[in-house]
Amino acid sequence: MxxxxxxxxxxxxxPVPDEILQATQLPMVGHRSSDFEQIAEEAFRVIRPVFGTTNDVIILTSSGTSALESSMLNIANPEDDIVIIVSGAFGNRFKQIAETYYENVHIFEVNWGEAVNVPDFIDFLKSIKRPVTAVFTQYCETSTTVLHPINELGNALKAYNPSIYYVVDGVSCIGAVDANMERDQIDVLISGSQKAIMLPPGLAFVAYNDRAKTRFKEVTTPRFYLDFNKYLTSMADHSTPFTPNVSLFRGVNAYAQLVKREGxxxxxxxxxxxxxxxxxxxxxxxxxxxxxxxxxxxxxxxxxxxxxxxxxxxxxxxxxxxxxxxxxxxxxxxxxxxxxxxxxxxxxxxxxxxxxxxxxxxxxxxxxxxxxxxxxxxxxxxxxxx
Ligand SMILES: Cc1ncc(COP(=O)(O)O)c(C=O)c1O
Missing domain, CATH: 3.90.1150.10 (Aspartate Aminotransferase, domain 1)
Structure with missing residues (x-):
């Protein structure tokens, strides 16, 4: 048969819906033209509700891992203490990135297949006798299919210490969950194009609150291509610092239309x-x-x-x-x-x-x-x- x-x-x-495929196949336009500015202005804006943010969303022309890496490099200084929740393969990826750049990395291990136990995690944080700058976790740990209690974790984390940055990897669930950065006290929320956002692979997204935006400016960790400040500066001009994937930006706008149509x-x-x-x-x-x-x-x-x-x-x-x-x-x-x-x-x-x-x-x-x-x-x- x-x-x-x-x-x-x-x-x-x-699977990529036909409407998105068609949008990505339109003739190319110059990325330093008013044609692209229109596309980009729309893309930064229309994707906001999916991330539950009122700020324009940074769009990187690279896969989800680039957002994992850059969310760390733009939030933590080289000497900072950072905490990674490892509950599967993508927690491990955060860990590998952290250990590539940082000395003071604290790992909270969760049994694969289980969600983070929030009171245990807060006890773990308390046991670290140095100031912690940021906590990194998956929202959905794709390798185990667990959706972590992001709201409970955010509230407990900020109740313990509101100055700790809460960085959440939503690569495999943004677009399918009720994301709300303010309610869940998330400072940085990242995602990729090829999952619930149903675009072809090749874009990564970084949503941030105002506090995180200020922090990006202060951090001294060396970075070039993935320096969020460059993206934010360009974004103010409806542009990107480097050649973007123009086709996929159009795809973002087609995706937002589909979401609007369905609700x-x-x-x-x-x-x-x-x-x-x-x-x-x-x-x-x-x-x-x-x-x-x-x-x-x-x-x-x-x-x-x-x-x-x-x-x-x-x-x-x-x-x-x-x-x-x-x-x-x-x-x-x-x-x-x-x-x-x-x-x-x-x-x-x-x-x-x-x-x-x-x-x-x-x-x-x-x-x-x-x-x-x-x-x-x-x-x-x-x-x-x-
Ligand atoms: C939760 C999560 N984080 C990060 C990534 C890495 O994304 P990419 O493969 O696009 O670099 C994935 C990819 O499957 C993922 O599921």
């Missing part, structure tokens, strides 16, 4: 409904879920096949027979879990395809009839919302 429309269900890159609240709700429905479907297929429901991300879901052979069978057969691509685990979860991404322009019925394909594959592999079991559970959740 042939499947004509491959389904990309990795936690980024995600940001509806976009967010759709992600949560799919999460809840998919979790029920996976349980009906006798899978264990890696993450408890309170901390399950609305953008990506991890489940545990019963054996490595079963895991490989599912991943390979989904791809070869059904043209569906899902992701495996990272770090020590490689070979242990599978992850289904469900962010961007993904409808409940897109995910129904992977659920029904899993029914067929598991019925074969386990020699047990699952046909209709998971899709029933799935649709029971979805029907309450359509």
């Amino acid at each position: 042939n499947y004509y429309h491959p389904l990309l269900l990795t936690p980024g890159p995600t 940001l609240d509806q976009v967010i709700q759709r992600h949560y409904v799919i999460r809840d429905a998919l979790r029920q479907a996976l349980l009906a297929l006798d899978f264990e879920l890696l993450v408890e429901s309170t901390y399950a991300s609305p953008t990506v879901t991890a489940f545990i096949p019963s054996t490595k052979d079963e895991l490989n069978f599912i991943k390979n057969e989904l791809k070869q027979r059904f043209a569906i691509t899902i992701a495996g685990g990272q770090g020590h979860l490689k070979g242990q879990i599978l992850r289904i991404g469900h962010m961007g322009q993904i409808s409940p019925f897109d995910i129904l395809q992977v659920v029904s394909a899993l029914e067929i594959l598991l019925s074969e592999y386990r020699n047990q009839n699952y046909i209709g079991t998971a899709i029933t559970k799935y649709m029971e959740v979805v029907k309450a919302y359509v």
Whole structure:
């Protein structure tokens, strides 16, 4: 049987909607022209609500990791003490960046698959007998599919010490969660283009509050290409300091139109409904879920096949027979879990395809009839919302 429309269900890159693709294919304009100024002015502005900020958002022509790195270099001085919450592969990336540039790095380890325990974290902060400049964490730790309690953490952190900068990596959830920098007391919130923002890879975003903006000017850590001050200066002229990815800037504006058409609240709700429905479907297929429901991300879901052979069978057969691509685990979860991404322009019925394909594959592999079991559970959740 042939499947004509491959389904990309990795936690980024995600399928790019036609409207965005078309926008990115328009003829090129000069990046030092009034044509681009119009595009850029719009892009910096229209992306604000997705980050829950009233400031224009810095847009870098580079992948998400550049925003992880630059958010550190623009917030912390070389001799500062900084704290990294490591709960998976992307926490590790923050750690690697920190250890490349800084001497005084404190790591708070969280078991992979769990969310940060806020009181324990505050106790950890108290145990550091030197002033801490900044705390870095993921919002969604993509490798484990945990959504951390960003609001609870922000409030506790600022209650403990309001001068500590709170830097949050929202690469794999901004565009699918109710982000609000002021309410959650976030100073810097970063993201990338290729996930829930559903653009091709190649842009990174940095949202910041006024306090962080002032701090960027004061920090002495050497940086050149990723010096936020350069971006802020250019932004005032609706421009960028270096040649931007003009096509993707147009894509940002097309994305914002799509969000406006659907309504940001509806976009967010759709992600949560799919999460809840998919979790029920996976349980009906006798899978264990890696993450408890309170901390399950609305953008990506991890489940545990019963054996490595079963895991490989599912991943390979989904791809070869059904043209569906899902992701495996990272770090020590490689070979242990599978992850289904469900962010961007993904409808409940897109995910129904992977659920029904899993029914067929598991019925074969386990020699047990699952046909209709998971899709029933799935649709029971979805029907309450359509
Ligand atoms: C949470 C998180 N942070 C950072 C990154 C790194 O982004 P990039 O691969 O675009 O550099 C990713 C990519 O998957 C991610 O999921």
